[in-house]
Amino acid sequence: MASILHVNCFMGRPPFSHKFDHHFRDSLHFSLSFKPLFRKLQQNSIWANVPNIIKEASVRLLDTFVDLTFEFVDQPLLPCQGNFAPVEERGEAIHVTSIEGRIPDDFQEGVYIRNGPNPLFGGLKSTKSVFGKSSHTWIEGEGMLHALYFCKECDGSWITAYNNRYVHTDTFKLEKERNKPAFLPAIEGNPRAVLSAFLLNWLRFGLVDKYLSNTNVFEHSGKFYSISENHIPQEIDIRTLETLENWDIDKGWRRPFTSHPKLIMVNLRIYRLIKHEKEGRARIGIMPRYGDADSVQWFEVESSCTFHIINCYEKDDEVVVLACRARDSIIPGPDFGLNKFEWFSKGFKDIGPVEETDEKPQGSFFSSAYEWKLNMDSGDVKERNLTGTEYSMDFPMMNEKFVGF
Incomplete structure (x- = not known):
């Protein structure tokens, strides 16, 4: 059944009174005469910056709330974490005059450079508030570059120098300008404290956490970069350790990088290890370099956890994966409220037999160099420990000339 739509409208002069019409004309004339003045006011920096002024006032109000509500306190290091205590920034290279052992004659000149966490303001900070406590994990802290320079003289003697310097990320510069901690720790703690830290960091800075740049240094196309998992890389000058700029590939990249890129020159596959799941077996995925999700070939291996790959290469029908x-x-650490010292100590004790009733067996964090041989034709897996159980090792270094071989 068709329906009829009735539209009531008016065309013509509105039924305003003469008095209102006269007032309307005067108002319109006033409005037109006011426009030049309004344009001048718009050009005035005070009026033009009203949105920024309101935003800055809101941030200052939130900062005041944080200062009144949250107390930053030193986060103590466990006895086994002394090497993670911050060191003083030097900024300029110093000569190394005392060397144990001897530098080989055929050692290559150059620079050995690494980065790691070096928290500002004397160490990691926890917070206490009406919402509870929140704290950082032991791997956090602003990135600091450490460099050893090796230069060989004409007479065959060596000159060695050392330097360190902070990576100047955007959030590093923000806190240095304020000269005090600004970001609330939002990794572990009471749920309400962690949630409020996330929210307040986001409202004040547009970020939930700091850019750390403390995980790896890599070279690409003749340039060097410092990187962590949660941000884009920062280009650095390896001679002075100065931070040059963020590397966003000409504004074409707006998300985090991997902090462990590996360049493989000779084969057509890339390698990745998948997150550890205690309930099931671990898996390793092999994907062709230009493949997609459907092209991944999966191999089940014994349940384990691997963060850092040493090398991968192909041999006959097998792909060989070496990793720690x-x-x-060990990440993210013990549940909130547990004794951290006991938790870490138990995890690093000598490896013994795993009891089925033991949820966290002794030596569960003990890391060894390990090998997986993955047969691409049959799907078979062979795996073995390469370094035994006497020494724990991780964060491996691999000569890039041999990566993929």
């Missing part, structure tokens, strides 16, 4: 492997993951 532990039974369990």
Whole structure:
């Protein structure tokens, strides 16, 4: 059944009174005469910056709330974490005059450079507030570059120098300008404290956490970069350790990088290890370099946790994967409220037999160099420990000339 739509409208002069019409004309004349003045006011910096003024006032109000509500306190290091205590920034290279051992004659000149966490303001900070406590994990802290320079003289003697310097990320510069901690720790703690830290960091800075740049240094196309998992890389000058700029590939990249890129020159596959799941077996995925999700070939291996790959290469029908492997993951750490010293100490004790009733067996964080041989034709897996159980090892270094071989 068709329906009829009735539209009531008016065309013509509105039924305003003469008095209102006269007032309307005067108002219109006033409005037109006011426009030049309004344009001048718009050009005035005070009026033009009203949105920024309101935003800055809101941020200052939130900062005041944080200062009144949250107390930053030193986060103590466990006895086994002394090497993670911050060191003083030097900024300029110093000569190394005392060397144990001897530098080989055929050692290559150059620079050995690494980065790591070096928290500002004397160390990691926890916070206490009406919402509870929140804290950082032991791997956090602003990135600091450490460099050793090796130069050989004409007479064959060596000159060595050392330098260190902070990576100047955007958030590093923000806190240095304020000269005090600004970001609330939002990794572990009471749920309400962690949630409020996330929210307040986001409202004040547009970020939930700091850019750390403390995980790896890599070279690409003749340039060098410092990187962590949560941000884009920062280009650095390896001679002075000065931070040059963020590397966003000409504005074409707006998300985090991997902090462990590996360049493989000779084969057509890339390699990745998948997150450890205690309930099931671990898996390793092999994907052709230009493949997609459907092209991944999966191999089940014994349950374990691996963060850092040493090398991967192809041999006959097998792909050989070398990495540092532990039974369990040390990150993010113990559940909130547990004794951290006991938790870490138990995890690093000598490896013994795993009891089925033991949820966290001794030595579960003990990491060894490990090998997996993955047969691409049959799907078979062979795996073995390469370094035994006497020494734990991780964060491996591989000569890039041999990566993929």
